Amino acid sequence: GAGVSQTPSNKVTEKGKYVELRCDPISGHTALYWYRQSLGQGPEFLIYFQGTGAADDSGLPNDRFFAVRPEGSVSTLKIQRTERGDSAVYLCASSFSGAAYEQYFGPGTRLTVT
């Protein structure tokens, strides 16, 4: 079946602009996660959704970052007033609910802020 998809695959934007990154999880997966991977680093947790609600957004770096999942499926990560330090690969993952379930990752969106 279809895996996790993310769009766009690449996004180049100017400092100060607003961007939206989209994640389409595997059908039937109620849990959805966003991670950020900077160059040479492992991914870092940003936010976790259980259904429509953000169960834990403690990994979001500041209030310029926000994520939604209004219908419990597709999620959008929104970044306001982008900064060069936001440049990274943003990864989305989904899973069935419960700690024992494997997280399946999408291909990521490479964001470059110039």
Place this chain on the structure above:
Amino acid sequence: KQEVTQIPAALSVPEGENLVLNCSFTDSAIYNLQWFRQDPGKGLTSLLLIQSSQREQTSGRLNASLDKSSGRSTLYIAASQPGDSATYLCAVLGDSGYALNFGKGTSLLVTP
């Protein structure tokens, strides 16, 4: 805070060699540990998942072990091939039950 360390950071081996990648973590209260593969510019492909109650998992030429009490895992790759060249990431699922904590990865190059 859970810290995950992977050694070595980079490794180059000739084709056919068996090799071991190491992962250590500071908090033994984990649900599971996963090994991922990441090709340049790509997302993460899950290789093996070991639940906290398990000692090892095997898939083809890959074998991963887990010693939760000592905070260590190893990924053993038998008879390495050039197609195994990639970055290998170790991640532990800690007591949050949902946030994976990743190491920085081991960059593997298998030369023909």
